[in-house]
Amino acid sequence: MIAKRIPAKKGQGSYKQLAEYITDRHGNGEKASDVRITNDATSDDLDDLIFNVQRVQAGNTRSKANKNFHLMISFNPNDKISVEQIHQIEDEACKALGLDHHQRVSAIHHDTDNLHIHVAINKVDPKTLNNVDPSHGHYKLQSLCAEMEKRYGLEVDKGKSSQEVGGKASDMEVHSGVQSFKGWAKREIKPSLVLALESSKGWGDFHKALSSHGVEIAPRGAGFVLRDINNHDLSMKASDLGRAFSKSSIEAKLGEYQANPQAKQNQGSAKGYKAKPMNNRHEANKLFAEYQKQMRERKAEKQNALKAIRDERFARESAIKRESSRRRGAIKQDLTLGRRTKRRTYQQIGAETAAQLAEVRKEAQEARRVVHESTGTTTWSQWLAQEALAGRDEALQALRGQKHRPQRGDREQRLEGLDEAGVKAGASRVNRSGDVFYGKAVRDRGSEVSVEQAEEGDVAKALSVAAGRYKEGIEVVGDDAFKAAAARIAGEHGVPVTFSDERLEAVRKAVSDAREKGATPRHGKAAERTQAVRDYIEKRNAARDKTSNIFYHREKQEADTGVAKYRGQRNIEGGGKVALYERKGEMLVASISPTEAARLKRTKVGATVELTRQGVRQETTRNKGVER
Numbered sequence: 001m002i003a004k005r006i007p008a009k010k011g012q013g014s015y016k017q018l019a020e021y022i023t024d025r026h027g028n029g030e031k032a033s034d035v036r037i038t039n040d041a042t043s044d045d046l047d048d049l050i051f052n053v054q055r056v057q058a059g060n061t062r063s064k065a066n067k068n069f070h071l072m073i074s075f076n077p078n079d080k081i082s083v084e085q086i087h088q089i090e091d092e093a094c095k096a097l098g099l100d101h102h103q104r105v106s107a108i109h110h111d112t113d114n115l116h117i118h119v120a121i122n123k124v125d126p127k128t129l130n131n132v133d134p135s136h137g138h139y140k141l142q143s144l145c146a147e148m149e150k151r152y153g154l155e156v157d158k159g160k161s162s163q164e165v166g167g168k169a170s171d172m173e174v175h176s177g178v179q180s181f182k183g184w185a186k187r188e189i190k191p192s193l194v195l196a197l198e199s200s201k202g203w204g205d206f207h208k209a210l211s212s213h214g215v216e217i218a219p220r221g222a223g224f225v226l227r228d229i230n231n232h233d234l235s236m237k238a239s240d241l242g243r244a245f246s247k248s249s250i251e252a253k254l255g256e257y258q259a260n261p262q263a264k265q266n267q268g269s270a271k272g273y274k275a276k277p278m279n280n281r282h283e284a285n286k287l288f289a290e291y292q293k294q295m296r297e298r299k300a301e302k303q304n305a306l307k308a309i310r311d312e313r314f315a316r317e318s319a320i321k322r323e324s325s326r327r328r329g330a331i332k333q334d335l336t337l338g339r340r341t342k343r344r345t346y347q348q349i350g351a352e353t354a355a356q357l358a359e360v361r362k363e364a365q366e367a368r369r370v371v372h373e374s375t376g377t378t379t380w381s382q383w384l385a386q387e388a389l390a391g392r393d394e395a396l397q398a399l400r401g402q403k404h405r406p407q408r409g410d411r412e413q414r415l416e417g418l419d420e421a422g423v424k425a426g427a428s429r430v431n432r433s434g435d436v437f438y439g440k441a442v443r444d445r446g447s448e449v450s451v452e453q454a455e456e457g458d459v460a461k462a463l464s465v466a467a468g469r470y471k472e473g474i475e476v477v478g479d480d481a482f483k484a485a486a487a488r489i490a491g492e493h494g495v496p497v498t499f500s501d502e503r504l505e506a507v508r509k510a511v512s513d514a515r516e517k518g519a520t521p522r523h524g525k526a527a528e529r530t531q532a533v534r535d536y537i538e539k540r541n542a543a544r545d546k547t548s549n550i551f552y553h554r555e556k557q558e559a560d561t562g563v564a565k566y567r568g569q570r571n572i573e574g575g576g577k578v579a580l581y582e583r584k585g586e587m588l589v590a591s592i593s594p595t596e597a598a599r600l601k602r603t604k605v606g607a608t609v610e611l612t613r614q615g616v617r618q619e620t621t622r623n624k625g626v627e628r
Contacts, residue, residue: 003141006070032107068311074116074156097134177381181234207260214272284398302375312366324353381432393422399434413478414450455554455585471499550589
């Protein structure tokens with residue numbers, strides 16, 4: 001378990017932006033769930049919370065610091081933890097920080113391999129209006145993690161080893177998939193620099209050794225920084241390479257710091273840091289070159305578009321000012337107008353000119369916003385994910401080959417023993433680890449397909465994703481209930497799979513045989529109606545691939561018995577009708593006659609009904625009226 005504060009970027013102090021990001025308000029809804037509003041007595045509505053927080057923050061006019069606290073708590077893939085327990089941990093974290101009575105909103109995110117919760121806290125105390133910044137918050141959160149790991153039996157986070165990059169550089173590498181300057185220095189040139197420092201007899205020798213790698217050392221604050229010769233923005237603390245590179249250690253060996261007299265001549269060196277993917281195999285390097293080319297073209301397109309907007313704004317402003325000057329000149333030359341009349345006319349011209357200029361600037365600002373949105377750059381990992389979703393298998397392999405790709409939890413329900421495959425039809429997204437998602441619950445990691453919840457529709461989808469990707473049969477990993485469900489669903493849905501477990505394979509065959517024997521041959525209009533039902537089901541499942549809130553549809557079988565929810569009737573091709581029943585996370589579709597359709601009209605949409613082998617047993621209490 002890891003708990004940490006996410007620092008706000010410069011210019012991003014809006015609680016509204018933070019709350020909308022956390023709740024995924026402008027996304028497709030797949031990233032965030034279980035939104036929870038705390039300490040806002042007036043409402044459970046997000047807009048009301050944002051309004052109330054902004055009102056409280058406006059009451060503090062003294063503090064110029066950021067008034068929001070962005071907390072993130074992440075869990076190990078092996079952690080088996082409920083939503084209620086996550087919320088309890090959130091409460092404990094806020095209490096440890098001294099912000100437990102402050103307004104906040106939280107949401108659980110599923111967009112990475114590690115389940116995590118984001119919390120947006122209003123730092124302004126609603127009673128005192130003080131902007132509270134928790135002291136030693138990092139240590140308090142560390143202590144909290146240790147306590148919560150013991151209380152809930154969570155995996156103990158071991159922290160980072162001394163060989164890892166760590167800090168913001170490590171976060172950047174994971175997020176972007178590109179090696180950072182700090183990572184490059186620690187992995188590739190540190191051994192040479194250690195030897196160079198040991199063998200150097202003075203600053204001249206050390207500067208020469210540094211420049212051979214395209215880097216230089218310079219004082220900053222109370223220590224030294226190591227930076228790129230050609231780009232000083234690429235820098236790191238020299239002591240991050242080890243204790244031997246601290247200021248005191250270096251000066252103890254080489255004497256007081258001396259600047260490199262050859263620094264200017266060394267600039268322009270072809271050596272030094274160059275951005276490259278974390279997965280530096282040949283195929284990935286070719287894709288990275290394509291990515292860099294696209295980003296350069298997008299940057300040039302953006303610069304040209306912004307220049308055109310700037311030139312157009314300047315031309316329009318100049319025209320407005322010239323017209324204003326012409327009008328003022330005409331008024332000045334008009335001898336028939338008195339002084340007061342001229343003054344009022346000048347004021348009117350000035351107001352009209354100011355309004356016109358303001359309109360031009362507003363339109364230019366909106367045009368710049370559109371350009372920034374349409375030509376924004378993406379990270380290397382984001383670009384690979386986009387290309388993989390578009391069907392490029394080499395991009396998917398590059399994502400899955402990155403060094404930072406985390407391991408999945410051992411407790412996940414999953415199908416193993418699979419061969420690597422590309423993105424299949426119906427994928428909703430690809431994450432930066434190369435995992436392909438089909439809806440919210442089904443995740444394809446390449447060699448295995450996991451299912452977050454054992455809903456019938458999700459298990460059926462996972463089986464269809466795994467179909468045809470094995471040599472000796474699929475191994476089902478999970479509890480006995482999940483294994484039994486997978487075998488039964490494979491047989492009921494006719495998914496072309498084979499299980500490595502002989503008992504599961506026997507169950508699948510038995511269910512499949514029973515399903516085939518129960519199907520009676522149909523001819524003429526009956527066959528056409530059956531085909532129309534199947535066409536409807538196929539269309540709905542195709543739409544489900546694009547819209548996550550549509551249930552998996554399949555034809556109702558005689559074996560589908562038990563409680564379900566009636567979801568109304570639909571017209572199908574050929575003039576027929578079908579009835580829809582929601583059951584166990586999927587939508588059952590049953591062809592109905594005109595008589596059955598008329599009888600079902602007396603049942604309210606959303607009502608609970610009982611499915612039997614013969615049909616549907618409606619509620620004992622009929623609902624009056626027709627659901628419209």
